[in-house]
Amino acid sequence: MTPKKTDKTRPLLTVKDVAELDNCSEKTVRRAIATGLLAVTRVGPGGRLIRIDPAAHAAYRRAQIW
Template sequence: MTKPTKPSNRLETLLTVQEVADLDGVSEKTVRRAIATGALDVLRIGPGGRLIRIEPAAHRAYRNRSRE
């Protein structure tokens, strides 16, 4: 008999739009603009992809690009 696997804790490591805004010291609207222009890569989760989550690596890449 195989041991059941644990559910992934990946969602716990993903950031929300508000968390990214707080980390960068900008408004949520600024983060949403970056998403709309494609400057910040996101994951869309749930029915219709309404929930937006950002991987920490994507956030770091966005911050590095915006500082250049």
């Protein structure tokens, strides 16, 4: 799990990275994104690639306390 770097050298996480950190499936992460629970940044041509800021992931984790 190696975070991706942008031109600002800020590490961003992929959907797979978040799924591994949360011990869940990528589909669960994509559902959280679709419902607006997890904020993402879209990059690449046409905005097809999804990247998650570690701060947004931390906020999502805090909101999901069971």
